[in-house]
Amino acid sequence: MLRSLVIKEVKDLLRDRKILFAMIIMPLIIYIGMGAAMGALMEQSIKQVEETVRAGVKIALLNEDDGPWSKTFIGYAKKYWNATIILVNATSPSKALNITESLGLKALYIIPRGFSENISNEKPGVIQVYFVLHDLSVTSMGLLSVYTNIVSGFSKYLSSIIITRTAKVNPAFAMAPVISKAQVFLSGTIVNANLVQALSGQLFILPIAPMLVISYAASIAAMSIGVEKEEKTLEVLLSLPIRRRDIVLSKLTGSLLISLLASISMLIGFSYYMSSVSSVGINNTTSTTHVSMTGGIFGLIGIPGLTLYLISVFFSVFLASTLGLYLGSFGENVRSAQSMVGYIWIIVFFPLYIAIFTDFALDPLAKILAISIIPFSAPLVVLKAFLSGKIVYGIISVASSVGFLALVAYLLTKRFEGEKLLIGKSKRKKRSKHIKLKF
C-alpha cells in the first residue's frame, strides 16, 4: 500500500517538466555549461597572455635616472623577457602616461632620478610600474602580473649579482637560507600544513553540497503538497483507506528519492565543473590539493566518522523534507507552498557557517554544545567533532537532528489528521489579509 503511494508520488513529481528541469536537468546544464565556459575562457586568457609574452612585451620607459643600473635593467628586460623598450621623454608621469596610451602601449615604467646612485650606495632603488587597464578581464590581470614580474625578476637577478660580487657564498643559498616546513598534528596524525590549509578551505566548500540538497528536499516536499491542493486531489487522498501518517510517510519518501536523484545530478555536474576549471593552468596547484584532499578529510576521520557524517546528512535532508512538507502545507498552491520554504536555505546556511567558525578546541563548551544542538549544523559538527577528537558533539548533533525530526513529524501528522489542511484559513482571516494587502 505504502509502495503504491510512493510510486504515485515519484511518478507524478518526476513527470512534471518543471520539477524535472529545475531539479535534475538544470544543475547539470548550469555546472557543465559553466565549467565548459570557464575552462574555455580561462584557457583563452592564458593563451593571450602567453602569446603576448612570447612575442615580446612592449614597454614605455621614462628613464629619469639614465645611470648604469637603469641600463642594466633595460638589458635584463630585453634579454630575459624579449621586451621592446620604447623610451619616452616627458616632464611628468602623467604626461608620460598620455604618451604611453597614445602609442597604444599597456605599460609604462618610470625609473626616477637617483636610482643608480641609490643602488650603488646600497639603498633600494624604485621602479614605478604603470599599467594601462582598459577592462578588469582575466587577461588584463595576467598581463599586469607579467609587468610586475619583470621588475621583481630584475630584483632577484640583481641580488644574485650583488651576492656574487660581494660575498663568497652560493647565491641560491644566500637568497633563501631558511625554508619553513610546517607539519600539523591533527587527530593523531601528522599532516602537511599546506594540505591542512587546503583542507580548511574545503570546509567552506563541503557544506555547499548538503546545503543544496537540503534546500532541494524542502522545496520538493513543499511542492508535493502544493500540487495536491492546486490540482484538487487532496480531498480524495484524505478520504482513502490509508492512515494519515502513511500519506505523510509516502510524501517524505517520494521527495527524499527525488532529492537523491537531484543530488546525484548535481554531483555529476559539480565534479565536471571542478575538473574542467582545474584542468586549466592557473588553478592547477590548488585543485590538485583539493582532489587529494577530499580523500584527505574523510581519510582523517576514518570509517566511523564517514558513517556518522552520512547519517547526519541523511537526517538533515529528512528534517528538511519534513519541514518543507509542514511549511508547504500552509500554502494554497504550488507557488505559495514553495514560497513558504523559499528562505529555508537561510536556516540551513547559517548553522553550517557558524559551525565552520567554531573552534572545537578553544571555544567554550556551552557554545560548542549550542551549535551542535541547533538543527542543520550536524554535517559540519560531525566533521569537526571527529577532527578534534570530541566525537561526543557529533553524536549530540545527530541526536538533536533526530529530535527535531520527531517533533516536526509529529506536528505534520497532527496537521494531516486535522481539518485545517483541507479548509485552510478561515474566510474571516482571508478577508483581513486582503485588507493588509492594500497597504
Added chain:
Amino acid sequence: MSNVVEVKDLVKIYPGGVKAVNGLSFTVREGEIYGLIGPNGAGKTTTLRIIATLLKPTSGRVEVAGYDVVENPDEVRRNISYLPEEAGAYRNLTGIEYLRFMAELYARNREEAERMVKEAIEISGLGDKIYDKTSVYSKGMKRRLLLARTLMVKPRLAILDEPTSGLDVIHALHVRNIVLKYAKEHNVTILLSSHNMLEVEYLCDRVGIIYKGKLYVEGRPSELIEEYKASNLEEVFAKVVGVHA
C-alpha cells in the same frame, strides 16, 4: 434493515465563525440511494465532508457503518468511497495509472485490483482516452474518471457530491444509469447531493431537503410530491425553500 449512515444533531461551525450545519439529523439505510438537496450554501458539502471524515463535527454524532467518524475515522474510511464536489486527478498520470493506483489501495490482491480497473474503464466510458494523461482531459472526462474510481471499489457507502455537475445531458444520463445499476447490483449504499431535481427524482429512494444547515422535509420523492400537492420534485423544493426563505 440497518442504517449505514446515522447523523444526529450535527452542528458544524467553521473556524471563521460560519454556522454551516445547524442541528441536522437523518439516516441512510442499507442499500438505498439517498439524496440531499438544498440551495447553494445549505450545508450539503459540509455534511458530506464530515461523513467522509474530512471535517470534524462541532457537536452531534455521525456514524458510518456503526463507526463514529471522530473516534474511528480509519474504520469509516475503509467503508466509504468519496467523490468530492470539486476534484481533480494527478495531471502527470494517465487515466489508467490513476485507476491502478487507487485500485491498489483498496484491493486485497492483484486480480481484484485488475478487475476494479477493468470495471472503472467501462464505467468511465473513456475508451482509448484512458491511456492519455489526465491533464488533457476535459472537465466532463475528469468527472467520469473520478466517478469511475469512486464506484469501482464497491464500497459499503459511496458519497457523491453533485456527481453529474459539469456533465452534458448524454453523459449525465450515462452516469445516472451506472449509479443505479451499481447500487442495485453490488448492494452499494449511496448518499448523494444534487441540484438537479430530475436526477434526484429518477435516482433516489429517499431525499432530504436541507436549508440553512437544517433538514426541512424527508421522504420518498413520490410521497413528497403528493404531500406538497406538486407536479414534480422541483415544485416541492421551491415550495419548501420558498416558504422558509
